[in-house]
Amino acid sequence: DADVTQTPRNRITKTGKRIMLECSQTKGHDRMYWYRQDPGLGLRLIYYSFDVKDINKGEISDGYSVSRQAQAKFSLSLESAIPNQTALYFCATSRLNEQFFGPGTRLTVL
Amino acid sequence: QQQVKQSPQSLIVQKGGISIINCAYENTAFDYFPWYQQFPGKGPALLIAIRPDVSEKKEGRFTISFNKSAKQFSLHIMDSQPGDSATYFCANAGKSTFGDGTTLTVKP
Numbered sequence: 001d002a003d004v005t006q007t008p009r010n011r012i013t014k015t016g017k018r019i020m021l022e023c024s025q026t027k028g029h030d031r032m033y034w035y036r037q038d039p040g041l042g043l044r045l046i047y048y049s050f051d052v053k054d055i056n057k058g059e060i061s062d063g064y065s066v067s068r069q070a071q072a073k074f075s076l077s078l079e080s081a082i083p084n085q086t087a088l089y090f091c092a093t094s095r096l097n098e099q100f101f102g103p104g105t106r107l108t109v110l
Numbered sequence: 111q112q113q114v115k116q117s118p119q120s121l122i123v124q125k126g127g128i129s130i131i132n133c134a135y136e137n138t139a140f141d142y143f144p145w146y147q148q149f150p151g152k153g154p155a156l157l158i159a160i161r162p163d164v165s166e167k168k169e170g171r172f173t174i175s176f177n178k179s180a181k182q183f184s185l186h187i188m189d190s191q192p193g194d195s196a197t198y199f200c201a202n203a204g205k206s207t208f209g210d211g212t213t214l215t216v217k218p
Binding site: 042044059 | 156159
């Protein structure tokens, strides 16, 4: 079984809809992250959490929110999706420096 | 806010050649300099990393060279193979910021 899983893997939604992306990990790491990847722009940090009670904004948090339901679960929400949020979204975990990434969720907002 | 700048954006190398990707950083407080490798349809995965107390680290065909005075670290792929074709990212581990990526294509 994969150490970091993301659901759904693909999602097409419409402008204005609320959508949640979920991430689960079995690595036992305290630190979890959400990134988005756009062509030519690398990975940009949306939110990160160093433990269940710790949530921090990243570089591009506007339009997104997160919930850390447990050590193993970290969800990303788009309250009202817009087309420029079309991207590939990755969840990652770490104990210290090395980050372990999930397989990604491809989100398309029409 | 980008704290690492990566070059080139894309690179084409013949099989057996040497691939070199560079990363310049701003913050001198880094203590961990990683390179991640990403294949299409997959998440990035750590390839190799170095700490600033050494100038070079080699793992198989992959080498990181670290130049503290120039605030740069580089990835060298020796004897490049078509299976190395992927996108490579350097990162600022402390700030969780990544370079824009280098797409490497190794031609057979």
